[in-house]
Amino acid sequence: QQQVKQSPQSLIVQKGGISIINCAYENTAFDYFPWYQQFPGKGPALLIAIRPDVSEKKEGRFTISFNKSAKQFSLHIMDSQPGDSATYFCAAHTGGKLIFGQGTELSVKP
């Protein structure tokens, strides 16, 4: 019940394309859903986050879509750029802790 399942494990997208990463959860007590971005040699950093009373949040080229009834949320990266190449983690918050997904390694080809 505490798991967050993330897919795909890796993703290759052409420059200008749309990158889509999906996450699913079971625990209805989760109350905050962030996405973290991690570049090689760095720690993860918060990219964008959403609360479950909102179905979509957009910040620049990054959008979270949230489907509460399906217990799924996804990250869309529009107009993907080589500089977006990184590992992305979804997460869910409960009780002061974050439960992380398995991670997606995104590679954007020029």
Place this chain on the structure above:
Amino acid sequence: DVKVTQSSRYLVKRTGEKVFLECVQDMDHENMFWYRQDPGLGLRLIYFSYDVKMKEKGDIPEGYSVSREKKERFSLILESASTNQTSMYLCASRLSHEQYFGPGTRLTVT
């Protein structure tokens, strides 16, 4: 800017050695966390601390202990390092729902 620093970027230790990983944050956050990151497994919580001298087990505490004598410092201790503890170790501190990560320590146990 929040800064979380970790004492070493790379560490090589022998099986059976006692290993100390140090983490310092400069934002007076009460909550601090230790994770290990392994490919395909995401970030898994080892231990966390809500306040000085307080600690809670995470999902994978076996083989680890922690110490928090000062608010800004949270140490992870491997009592007797084993090869299956070879991993990337990430420290984080928390403000509200957001966690701020250090750059990580890549530990190799031979």
